[in-house]
């Protein structure tokens with residue numbers, strides 16, 4: 001990282017601030033001494049111009065629509081690798097050798113079961129509880145069952161906790177789904193690969209044998225790769241901030257799941273499909289485009305726009321291709337929702353409003369169509385996002401914990417409330 005500096009003029013004073021450059025992407029002005037030197041804070045709600053940390057894990061070039069995991073393009077990882085290979089890459093920084101991959105698969109597979117007493121945990125929920133509510137609770141509760149991997153200062157415990165979460169979150173996700181639909185839980189079957197195991201835990205029933213459709217398993221595995229990590233997005237920043245206090249890793253990941261649930265973030269895949277269903281027919285698209293452009297209407301095109309991508313989200317392109325692949329495999333000739341999505345994208349990308357604001361489909365725009373075709377109900381879409389993003393959250397949390405300069409995150413504020421005033425008794429109040 002090269003060091004330079006820039007001068008910041010505040011009133012009659014100039015302050016020299018260090019400038020740090022990374023390997024690629026925007027340089028940063030190190031303002032960590034700004035308050036000490038000037039008595040002023042910077043102000044950046046939403047962190048549109050703020051780098052909260054240094055990281056080596058994922059890089060996005062929003063203008064070019066580029067996404068790299070540890071330097072490898074997402075298109076190549078999605079095409080040639082599997083999800084556990086991506087997990088290894090995100091955690092350790094290099095693609096695994098055959099021996100490393102086999103050992104990693106074995107270690108993850110050996111942690112897929114959860115403590116059987118967790119089954120009782122689910123019984124406390126109503127059947128119609130949103131599966132994301134169950135996931136926030138169940139993943140947080142893991143810390144009550146695995147005390148032997150909550151000491152974040154112990155590298156071995158950090159690794160065990162990481163393996164446990166990568167392995168157990170799919171099991172808990174499948175249990176949340178089975179509980180939601182009133183079917184018995186299905187235990188993991190370790191002879192299956194990661195994603196096939198997950199599909200079986202979701203869709204197998206005791207009454208008959210279940211055969212994994214390898215095309216669907218490959219498609220879902222690719223969807224997991226696409227969702228695995230994405231720089232300092234809202235849920236990852238939540239995990240980092242929770243982890244900066246020394247909270248145990250299970251609690252940090254539960255905080256990430258809670259944040260991901262929001263419709264502006266991971267909840268957008270569920271919201272995008274509901275939007276396509278609400279549009280109902282391609283003839284209704286102009287009405288919804290007009291709503292999205294109307295400043296007085298809070299409606300937004302779900303699955304469109306992104307804080308960083310001001311070009312096509314590379315994941316959305318792969319998601320669209322995967323949607324066609326899955327629909328073809330399932331013999332779904334013309335899915336009206338896909339027709340609406342493609343026409344909506346076509347119209348929006350030719351509309352001045354979307355062009356001027358650089359609004360393109362994001363990863364959530366096509367995922368719902370694919371997941372619905374696979375048999376997942378809409379309320380499970382964000383759960384699947386959480387299954388994939390668990391490894392990204394863990395890799396980012398691990399990077400933060402292992403950073404010797406790490407300290408608790410504690411932002412300041414611009415205060416515009418009441419200045420000091422004296423207490424009045426009830427009798428004195430008018």
Ligand code: SDX
Pocket residue numbers: 229230232233234263264265266268292293299300301302303304305306307308357359362363364
């Ligand atoms: C994810 O950060 C990540 O990396 C997230 C993620 C990941 O992998 O972790 O990529 C996953 O969360 C993808 C995004 C999913 N969310 C949605 O699809 C919800 C719909 N999109 C929007 O809510 C919005 O685009 C955001 C939240 C995604 C980004 O919002 P920003 O960066 O804060 O942008 P903004 O709200 O300031 O919008 C800029 C302008 C505004 O107009 P003006 O006030 O400048 O006139 O664009 C408009 C917005 O009104 N706009 C939209 C729009 N998104 C932005 N108008 C209509 N429809 C939209 N979808």
